[in-house]
Amino acid sequence: MRFENRNVTLKDGRKCVLRPTHPDDASAMIEYMKVTAGETPYLLRYPDEVKFTVESEREILGNILENEKSVMMMAEVDGRVAGNCSINGLGDKRKIIHRCSLAIALTQEFWDLGIGRAMLTYLLELAKEIGYEQVELEVVEGNGRARRLYEKCGFVETGKHFRALKYEDGTYRDEIIMCKVL
Numbered sequence: 001m002r003f004e005n006r007n008v009t010l011k012d013g014r015k016c017v018l019r020p021t022h023p024d025d026a027s028a029m030i031e032y033m034k035v036t037a038g039e040t041p042y043l044l045r046y047p048d049e050v051k052f053t054v055e056s057e058r059e060i061l062g063n064i065l066e067n068e069k070s071v072m073m074m075a076e077v078d079g080r081v082a083g084n085c086s087i088n089g090l091g092d093k094r095k096i097i098h099r100c101s102l103a104i105a106l107t108q109e110f111w112d113l114g115i116g117r118a119m120l121t122y123l124l125e126l127a128k129e130i131g132y133e134q135v136e137l138e139v140v141e142g143n144g145r146a147r148r149l150y151e152k153c154g155f156v157e158t159g160k161h162f163r164a165l166k167y168e169d170g171t172y173r174d175e176i177i178m179c180k181v182l
């Protein structure tokens with residue numbers, strides 16, 4: 001969906017714009033996905049699993065922009081992608097239409113500046129505006145930074161996915177399920 005840009009002043013004084021992600025952001029988004037996938041073990045993909053082409057990414061971003069039940073928000077600092085976050089409905093069946101899921105990631109250079117908190121705050125407002133009743137997410141066990149942010153924004157733990165991720169070194173990690181009722 002389309003939504004108003006929001007300007008935020010970061011903890012280091014720089015300006016950040018939170019805005020809808022646009023099809024023209026396709027190549028920057030692919031690069032951002034590769035970088036974030038390599039910087040943290042807490043996202044689903046390894047960098048070589050980011051296989052989107054600019055054309056396929058353009059199409060995906062265009063569809064999300066026109067979808068009134070989905071949000072794809074970009075944080076831009078000095079004209080660069082600092083991070084992205086999204087909400088998507090879990091489905092259009094009437095029994096689950098009240099639920100949406102949230103995802104967020106910033107490139108490491110932009111951690112701890114307040115962008116995560118600002119994006120989540122705005123995204124929760126938009127989720128409510130759309131009509132969702134609750135926002136759900138999964139956070140990999142050990143990702144204290146993300147968990148802290150979610151708790152500060154009012155999410156609570158509601159369960160676990162046992163051995164949700166298996167890493168190339170053969171180790172497993174659980175995912176903690178969190179939810180915020182709007």
Ligand SMILES: CC(C)(COP(=O)(O)OP(=O)(O)OC[C@H]1O[C@@H](n2cnc3c(N)ncnc32)[C@H](O)[C@@H]1OP(=O)(O)O)[C@@H](O)C(=O)NCCC(=O)NCCS
Nearest residue numbers: 042104105106111112113114115116117139145146148149
């Ligand atoms: C998790 C992530 C989104 C957090 O975003 P961020 O912009 O770094 O977070 P913020 O700067 O907004 O900090 C949010 C709050 O958490 C606190 N916080 C951050 N790291 C913390 C830590 N290690 N211990 C305690 N508190 C911490 C901050 O002080 C801040 O609190 P405040 O708003 O009261 O000042 C970001 O670090 C990231 O993209 N990580 C990699 C990808 C990832 O893990 N995504 C989540 C997948 S579930």
